[in-house]
Amino acid sequence: MLQEHLEAHKHKKYYEKLSDFHVLLYLSKQFQLETDMALLAGAVASESEVRDGYQALIDAMAGL
Secondary structure, three states, X not given: OHHHHHHHOOOOOHHHHOOOHXXXXXXXXXXXXXXXXXXXXXXXXXXXXXXXXXXXXXHXXXXX
16 A cells, blocks of 8 residues: 555655555554654645655655
8 A cells, every 4th residue: 555655656745645644644553653753744744855764764664
């Protein structure tokens, strides 16, 4: 699911790729809620770039 979603939105900015409720819900089960998810959700809410480390981790989780 994550891989398909990221590939379907590969031309979008990374915060736009994550601005899907189901993607955020999935990631909330993989990352620490109070720290990591706060940063990811904050990037989506403020429409700012997601840190490169998180992009690499999420891409690796998706098999990209």
